[in-house]
Amino acid sequence: MDAAFARSYALESTLSSxxxxxxxxxxxRSLLVExxxxSRAVLSRNGRAxxxxxxxxxIYNKERIRVESLGGFIEDGYLxxxxxVTRAIGNWDMKGLKEMGDDISPLTAEPELKLITLTKEDEFLILGSDGIWDxxxxQNAVDFVRRQLQEHNDINRCCMELAKEALRRGSFDNLTVVIVCFHPEPPSQVVAQRRARVSRTFSAEELLKLKSFLEEKK
Known part of the structure; x- marks a missing residue:
């Protein structure tokens, strides 16, 4: 895809997006995200993002180190x-970023990969553009989608409502959402685990010591 962008830019300089x-x-049961x-992918595992x-x-430290090792620099939060962004498809017109070749340049289209094994606790996956996460x-997104699914269990409606919520909160960037549910039924209510109460008993001797200590402090 990145090579196709490069060919288009070589033929027509205005095609530089x-x-x-x-x-x-x-x-x-395997989930691979590239x-x-x-953009960001978030998995809901029993209500936890x-x-x-x-x-x-x-500002992502791992990317900053990669960029600087390839001769790039970060200025005012920009590559x-x-x-x-420090990884993207296209942008071949930006000087000093891709002119050396994608494999050794500060700006690369090479994706990061993450692979996990899905469990019964995995409820849904949210794929969203940066306007959502701005x-x-x-965790807020997972909580919001869970409430929506519990209310009407309509995936398409959930996507629209999450985008509307980001717009309501003042997002000015692209708002694209895809939600993949792993179960036909809506998520169940998450029951918070109560902390076990620890009882403590004191012997008569300890109570006398405590009483003496408190009287000395008066």
Missing amino acids: GTTALVALIFG NAGN LDMSNDHTP NGQLA VISS
Whole structure:
């Protein structure tokens, strides 16, 4: 895909756009997520949010180290002072980012991969563009989608409502959402685990010592 963008740009300089990529593959009980850019995949495991991808932004320490090792730099939170992401498809017009070749340049389309084994506790997967995560945390999104599914169990409606919620919170960026549910029935209520009460008894001798100590403090 990145090579196709490069060919288009070589033929017509106005075709210089870039984009991110987020892919989820499910085969059997395995979930593989591939990410290049600042879109994000979040898994709900019994109501707990598990990030299945990292946001490839200049403030992400691992990406900053990679960029600097390849001769790039971070300026005012931007890659080489130009781009808000450190991995993307396209953007071949940006000087000093891809002109050396994608494999050795600070800006790369090479995705990060994360593979896990799904369990019975895994409820759904949220795939969202950066406009969602600019204003909603991973856990907030999971909580919101769980409530929506418990209310009407309509996946398409959940996607629309999550995008509307991000818009209501002031997001100005792209709002794209895909939700994949692993069960036909809505998520069950999560029962918070109560902390076990620890009882403590004192001997008569200990009580006398405590009484003497308190009287001395008066």
